[in-house]
Amino acid sequence: MTWLKLVEGYMPMQMISELAGSILVFALVNWALNRAGMGIPKFWAGIGVWIYIQLYLKYRIYPPIPFSVRAIYGTVSGCGIFMWVSGSEGEWQEFKRPILNVMDGISGFHKGLRTAALIVIPLALGGFAYNSFLPSFEEPIELRTVHPAPPATTKVHGKTFVLQVVENPYRVNNDGKYDQAYTDARIVEQSMGRLMKDVNDPNYNPWDPNAEGYTKYVREGGEIFFQNCHFCHGDNLNGRGLWAYAFNPIPANFTDAGTIAQLQETFVFWRVSKGGIGLPGEGFPWASVMPPWEQHLTVDEIWKVVMFEYWHTGYYPRTWD
Amino acid sequence: MGRLKSRQAGKKFLAVTGLFAMGVMLLLPIFVALPALAGGGGPAAGGPPADVIASQEAEGVEGEEVKVEIGRDVYYKTEGPVVGASAPKTADTEEFYPRYNFESRVLLWVANQQHLYYGSFVLAVPIFCMCIEFAGLVSKDKAMAKKYDQLAYDFVKISLTAYSLTAILGGILIFTFLTLYPAFFGYLSSIFRPVMHIYALMFVAESGTLYIYYYGWDKMKDGLLKWLHCSMSVVLNVIGTVLMFLANSWIGFMMSPAGVDEQGRFLGNIWHVLHTALWNPLNVHRILGNMAFGGGVVAAYAAYRFLSAKNDEERAHYDWMGYIAMSLGVAFLIPLPFAGYWLMREVYAYRQQMGITLMGGLLAWLFIIQATMIGILFLTTNYYLWQALGRMTGGERFQRYIKYFVFILVVGLLVFITPHTIVMTPAELKAMGGQQHPVLGNYGVMSAKNGGINAIIMTTIASFIWYQRGNRVPAVKWAKFGNIFLITFFVVAHLNNIWVACYGYFIPANVRIGLSVPQVAGTLSCLFFGSALNLAMLSKSRELGPIRWGQIAPRSQYALIMLATAFTWMMGLMGYIRSSVRLFWHVNEIMRDNSPWAYTHTIGFGANVISFNVLFFWITILFVFWLGALGAKKAPVPATQPVPGAAPQPATGH
Numbered sequence: 021m022t023w024l025k026l027v028e029g030y031m032p033m034q035m036i037s038e039l040a041g042s043i044l045v046f047a048l049v050n051w052a053l054n055r056a057g058m059g060i061p062k063f064w065a066g067i068g069v070w071i072y073i074q075l076y077l078k079y080r081i082y083p084p085i086p087f088s089v090r091a092i093y094g095t096v097s098g099c100g101i102f103m104w105v106s107g108s109e110g111e112w113q114e115f116k117r118p119i120l121n122v123m124d125g126i127s128g129f130h131k132g133l134r135t136a137a138l139i140v141i142p143l144a145l146g147g148f149a150y151n152s153f154l155p156s157f158e159e160p161i162e163l164r165t166v167h168p169a170p171p172a173t174t175k176v177h178g179k180t181f182v183l184q185v186v187e188n189p190y191r192v193n194n195d196g197k198y199d200q201a202y203t204d205a206r207i208v209e210q211s212m213g214r215l216m217k218d219v220n221d222p223n224y225n226p227w228d229p230n231a232e233g234y235t236k237y238v239r240e241g242g243e244i245f246f247q248n249c250h251f252c253h254g255d256n257l258n259g260r261g262l263w264a265y266a267f268n269p270i271p272a273n274f275t276d277a278g279t280i281a282q283l284q285e286t287f288v289f290w291r292v293s294k295g296g297i298g299l300p301g302e303g304f305p306w307a308s309v310m311p312p313w314e315q316h317l318t319v320d321e322i323w324k325v326v327m328f329e330y331w332h333t334g335y336y337p338r339t340w341d
Numbered sequence: 342m343g344r345l346k347s348r349q350a351g352k353k354f355l356a357v358t359g360l361f362a363m364g365v366m367l368l369l370p371i372f373v374a375l376p377a378l379a380g381g382g383g384p385a386a387g388g389p390p391a392d393v394i395a396s397q398e399a400e401g402v403e404g405e406e407v408k409v410e411i412g413r414d415v416y417y418k419t420e421g422p423v424v425g426a427s428a429p430k431t432a433d434t435e436e437f438y439p440r441y442n443f444e445s446r447v448l449l450w451v452a453n454q455q456h457l458y459y460g461s462f463v464l465a466v467p468i469f470c471m472c473i474e475f476a477g478l479v480s481k482d483k484a485m486a487k488k489y490d491q492l493a494y495d496f497v498k499i500s501l502t503a504y505s506l507t508a509i510l511g512g513i514l515i516f517t518f519l520t521l522y523p524a525f526f527g528y529l530s531s532i533f534r535p536v537m538h539i540y541a542l543m544f545v546a547e548s549g550t551l552y553i554y555y556y557g558w559d560k561m562k563d564g565l566l567k568w569l570h571c572s573m574s575v576v577l578n579v580i581g582t583v584l585m586f587l588a589n590s591w592i593g594f595m596m597s598p599a600g601v602d603e604q605g606r607f608l609g610n611i612w613h614v615l616h617t618a619l620w621n622p623l624n625v626h627r628i629l630g631n632m633a634f635g636g637g638v639v640a641a642y643a644a645y646r647f648l649s650a651k652n653d654e655e656r657a658h659y660d661w662m663g664y665i666a667m668s669l670g671v672a673f674l675i676p677l678p679f680a681g682y683w684l685m686r687e688v689y690a691y692r693q694q695m696g697i698t699l700m701g702g703l704l705a706w707l708f709i710i711q712a713t714m715i716g717i718l719f720l721t722t723n724y725y726l727w728q729a730l731g732r733m734t735g736g737e738r739f740q741r742y743i744k745y746f747v748f749i750l751v752v753g754l755l756v757f758i759t760p761h762t763i764v765m766t767p768a769e770l771k772a773m774g775g776q777q778h779p780v781l782g783n784y785g786v787m788s789a790k791n792g793g794i795n796a797i798i799m800t801t802i803a804s805f806i807w808y809q810r811g812n813r814v815p816a817v818k819w820a821k822f823g824n825i826f827l828i829t830f831f832v833v834a835h836l837n838n839i840w841v842a843c844y845g846y847f848i849p850a851n852v853r854i855g856l857s858v859p860q861v862a863g864t865l866s867c868l869f870f871g872s873a874l875n876l877a878m879l880s881k882s883r884e885l886g887p888i889r890w891g892q893i894a895p896r897s898q899y900a901l902i903m904l905a906t907a908f909t910w911m912m913g914l915m916g917y918i919r920s921s922v923r924l925f926w927h928v929n930e931i932m933r934d935n936s937p938w939a940y941t942h943t944i945g946f947g948a949n950v951i952s953f954n955v956l957f958f959w960i961t962i963l964f965v966f967w968l969g970a971l972g973a974k975k976a977p978v979p980a981t982q983p984v985p986g987a988a989p990q991p992a993t994g995h
Contacts, residue, residue, distance in 0.1 A: 031780040032780055032781075033843065036756075083779070089763055092755075096716070099751075107728075107740055108730075112896075159768065167705075183694075268770070268771070270775050272776070273775050277846050339849065
């Protein structure tokens with residue numbers, strides 16, 4: 021559906037609103053038809069709404085939703101429709117009537133339907149069973165977990181870091197003290213399309229020659245990122261780098277609300293340092309080819325690049341205080 | 342006449358004195374144990390046995406100054422004298438892990454889960470009894486008072502058989518621990534030695550109180566004695582709650598140890614061992630969970646009796662019983678997600694690693710299943726209430742709006758159960774262009790999920806308000822204004838919920854977590870303020886007709902059974918998740934699990950064991966129900982026309 025776009029930033033609420041709007045339209049149409057004495061039977065109304073939701077999820081939402089999620093949505097919406105059609109005794113009787121009519125064979129037409137059902141249902145079940153036994157050439161489903169659990173401590177370049185408490189040494193204010201709020205105020209703004217608040221101010225523009233402290237460290241992190249990371253993670257940090265599609269799965273998309281935005285900065289520090297090979301054994305396979313960057317970068321460089329990733333995406337690292 | 346009165350007063354005095362003496366005797370173990378607690382549990386908890394100490398003393402030079410080693414608490418960071426042995430370093434041998442030709446962990450899992458099911462049930466039901474007996478006691482309507490009293494008695498009758506089973510299962514659990522995990526159990530019992538004895542003694546106190554409470558029901562049915570009887574239920578519940586807190590301290594210690602040093606040596610402060618980082622959140626979560634579970638099981642019992650009822654009288658009674666049990670259960674289900682949220686928050690704060698393993702990593706899919714179960718619980722509750730409207734004259738006024746409630750519930754649930762980690766084929770992953778879906782990915786994180794569950798809870802509260810109004814129309818002067826205010830209140834609470842859920846994406850995590858407070862406050866306001874306002878409006882109301890107890894669709898009773906089954910399954914699931922998060926540790930970061938089963942099971946295997954546990958529990962509880970119904974089977978067939986809603990009379994008194 022190209023004429024009605026899903027608008028970036030509003031897509032989740034847009035999807036719910038569209039569904040709500042269309043259900044409301046159905047309700048209005050049904051109400052009008054009822055008033056005109058041509059109401060849709062409950063049985064067909066229930067089935068119709070369920071089919072509509074499945075078609076909406078399959079063809080309206082792009083990129084396509086994986087089957088497992090559509091199956092969950094289909095089941096939940098099916099339960100919802102059952103609750104609706106059997107919410108009161110009158111409606112339940114109305115819903116059941118066509119099914120009972122067919123089972124009782126109240127007319128020649130219904131008897132024909134009953135006979136057809138007795139033939140088609142076993143055949144369909146047989147076909148389903150046959151299909152499930154056929155050899156499949158599809159790659160198997162991987163139940164991959166996105167976030168590996170970090171250890172309590174990690175050792176990088178001979179120094180042990182306690183991930184629960186360690187702080188990024190470059191996340192500092194003008195006095196050189198660790199200051200989360202100060203740095204949070206200087207990241208790019210999501211609502212502005214990930215733009216800097218004031219490009220002419222060295223406090224906000226890391227590439228200003230007069231940038232000092234936090235913004236200067238962000239620039240240094242950015243330089244490291246573009247020398248090492250952007251080939252895979254992309255110059256917009258969205259996981260669409262030059263080499264991204266050589267990997268399966270493609271690299272992490274930092275602009276998504278479900279990746280670094282959900283994590284403590286120390287998690288990202290550990291993940292970058294140890295790469296794919298240093299991930300914990302539980303939950304194998306991780307399917308990550310990221311190199312252990314501790315072999316190529318210093319501790320300081322890793323902290324700076326982590327800080328740049330948060331700055332550029334406009335997200336704040338998770339904190340607890 | 343005067344002589345009769347003085348004889349009655351004498352009897353009362355004797356009864357009260359006897360009861361007081363009994364109470365003192367029952368609580369004696371606690372008082373006796375208190376000095377030991379205050380002193381850190383006596384000599385060297387976890388230390389070597391007495392004969393070893395004696396031989397060490399014999400070898401030592403008399404008069405030599407004993408050097409006290411000081412250790413540092415792994416959690417509290419305080420220093421204390423090392424008075425216990427190190428946690429054993431186990432190996433995969435028969436010495437540390439004796440075994441049958443079967444996976445020991447699964448055996449322990451089943452034994453533990455069954456004990457927990459019954460334990461939860463027998464701790465929850467007396468709380469219901471207390472509430473219902475009290476309601477009967479203060480009720481001015483004599484017929485209602487009798488009904489409440491009968492109901493409370495029915496409740497405790499079910500729990501009595503379950504209580505014996507709990508004790509038997511507790512014994513089986515200890516034997517399983519001793520035979521299959523002797524090193525680990527030895528270490529744990531050395532740390533908890535002082536409180537373990539208290540635990541056992543509390544069990545004695547609990548049993549004694551419960552038996553007096555049950556068997557004294559008829560003897561203490563009037564006047565002051567009835568009040569004393571009701572007070573005894575308070576004592577019973579206090580003991581039960583302390584018992585549960587003590588049991589929780591063991592799992593709290595296993596997940597987030599405190600009171601020991603890095604080698605697991607006890608540092609002499611038993612309070613630190615009990616009061617670990619996760620103890621209080623676990624306590625609150627378990628109290629609420631037990632109550633919801635207990636309500637579900639009793640409701641299922643009532644549904645079973647309803648469906649098998651032979652006459653209208655029984656049907657009316659068990660319909661009413663099912664409604665009361667369901668209402669009590671759901672009253673505790675509503676705050677349960679908030680308690681769970683607090684627990685998870687504390688888990689994250691304690692160890693980021695644990696939090697991520699639970700909700701973003703290895704066990705994340707189990708959390709999606711849990712979210713689905715929570716959704717089922719709330720949807721089923723709503724469904725039951727809508728069905729219950731059908732037995733009220735005037736209830737049909739609300740039924741036409743069911744579809745809108747269904748929409749909110751379904752959308753809330755869809756958001757709530759959208760997985761953060763999507764299961765997909767590699768082809769689907771390529772088509773999607775990455776691990777995260779640009780539309781659904783936003784539903785997979787906490788901000789949206791909080792919005793989803795709060796929408797569901799608020800809708801459930803609204804269904805309860807519908808139910809309260811089913812056959813009544815407010816007749817207070819300000820009814821119109823009250824209705825407008827109530828509707829506006831719910832609309833604003835929903836809008837606030839949606840706004841906070843969206844805004845959560847644009848702010849730091851710590852602010853977002855803080856914002857969950859106004860979100861929850863909105864929901865709780867709907868619960869407390871909305872219900873109170875509704876009750877105030879109904880204080881003067883016009884009744885459209887009676888509640889036709891017993892005339893409810895059988896679907897509603899299946900909904901109650903489903904509610905109970907979902908509770909049971911979810912308890913099994915959450916217990917498994919909570920235990921699995923320790924991964925390869927018996928005691929987190931202190932004592933490593935070196936058995937061959939120190940790995941995380943596949944989701945399918947875990948689900949099968951949980952299902953087995955649920956099935957086993959329900960088969961055994963059906964036996965308990967059957968026992969409960971045995972007495973009723975002897976009841977004579979009432980000669981008179983049954984009165985809908987009246988309680989069936991027991992065969993031989995209480």
